[in-house]
Amino acid sequence: MKTIKILLFLFPFLCFSQAQKIKDLDIFLTNYEYPFPVHFLELNNQRQVLKMAYMEIKPDNYNTKNIVLLHGKNFNGAYWETTIKALAKEGFRVIVPDQIGFGKSSKPDNFQYTFQQFAENTKKLLDHLGIEKTTILGHSMGGMLATRFTLMYPETVEKLVLENPIGLEDWKTAVPYKPVDWWYESELKQNYEAIKKYQMENYYNGKWNADYQKWAELAAGWTTAPDYNKVAWNSALMYDMIFTQPVLYEFKNIKSPTLLIIGTRDKTAIGKQWAPEEVRKKLGNYAELGKKTQKAILNSKLVEVPNTGHLPHIESFDQFINPLIVFLKQ
Known part of the structure; x- marks a missing residue:
């Protein structure tokens, strides 16, 4: 009984100690080092000048093929680290942007988020780098963006890869709408414990390891920043974009x-x-x-990764990267 009382007394301090391990980050992640050098492209969007962060990795054994990696809603370009290394080893030039509102890119006070705007910004980045043809790979929300980019710029997209894209069903037809203000208040409540709980339950089937921990800490690091409300507001606007701008009705138009x-x-x-x-x-x-999406997209192939959740490139890397490289080399 005495031991139990001691543990109960220490529990708040143990929790505080765990919270202290999370590195405080500013909302532009200036004190977080990405796995490769970060560059910035200046954009003029919606009567304001914004900065779009990106990594560009051109290996010595460049095979003349390019690939753009588009991150998901709860992430940024850094979580592609192992994917970048594997692709560069095979000779691919890899371009990894942080979309506006994410990672090291600008967090505007006001912005009308659309997948079309994201696609246009990504095209400006490719034009800036002199890239005329590329593969586009999108994960989660990045899959919705990759689809929109392919529909807008079919002449640029040699191949399209969708890794567990969201938006494969139209949620607004089945789920009650939540306004932007609701999402904003919800995002203001984010912290490390909430992020870890969500990711462990929804991404990793209750499992946890150091690699998963790394990305949860990155997502949580800026929740204590004095101006985190800017991140929360941008996140709320993007939830509205995702919910109200489905792409699945246009899968049939992908060539x-x-x-x-x-x-x-x-x-x-x-x-x-x-x-x-x-x-x-x-x-x-x-x-x-x-399976349903594979039938909707002409000239498409489906690779299923069993016993894996929303992040194959994190949870089951070999089963993700091997078919990807085979596809890219065909």
Whole structure:
């Protein structure tokens, strides 16, 4: 009994100690080092000058092929580290932007987020780098952006790769709408424990390791910043973009050879917790959504990654990278 009392007394301090391990980050991640040098492209968007951060890795054994990696909603370009290294080793030139509102890029006070705007910004980056043809790979929200980019600039996209993209179903037809202000208040409550709990339950099937920890800490580091409200506001605007701008109705218009890499354990569906129970059970079923999407996109191939959730390139790297490289070399 005495031991239990001591543990109960120490518990708040143990929790505080864990929180102290999380490195405080500013909202531009200036005190966080990315795995490769970061450059900035100046953009004129919506009557303001913004900076778009990006990494460009051109290996000595460059094979003349390029690939753009587009991050998801809860991440930034840094989480592509192992993917970049593997692709560069094979001779691919790799371009990894942080979209506006993410990572080291600008966090505007006001911005009308659209996938079209993101696509246009990405095209400006490619033009700046002198890249006329490339593969586009998008994960999660990046998959929605990759789809929009391919539809807008088909002449630029040699191949399209979608890794567990969100937006494979139209949530606004099944889930009650939440306004931007609601998302903003929700994002203001984010902290390390909430982020870890969400990722462990929704991404990794209750498992946790140092690699998962690294990305949770990066996501949580700026939640204590004095101007974190800017990050929260931009995040809220992007939730509204994701919810109201579906791309799945246009999959039939994609002409580029396409590879779908789908972790079949994934159950991601924004807002499904507010849907009626009978609807909620049907949402985010990637084991079925992957097959359905493959049928909708002409000239597409599906690679299923079993026992894997929303992040195959983090959770099951070999099963992600091997079919990707085979596809890129075809």
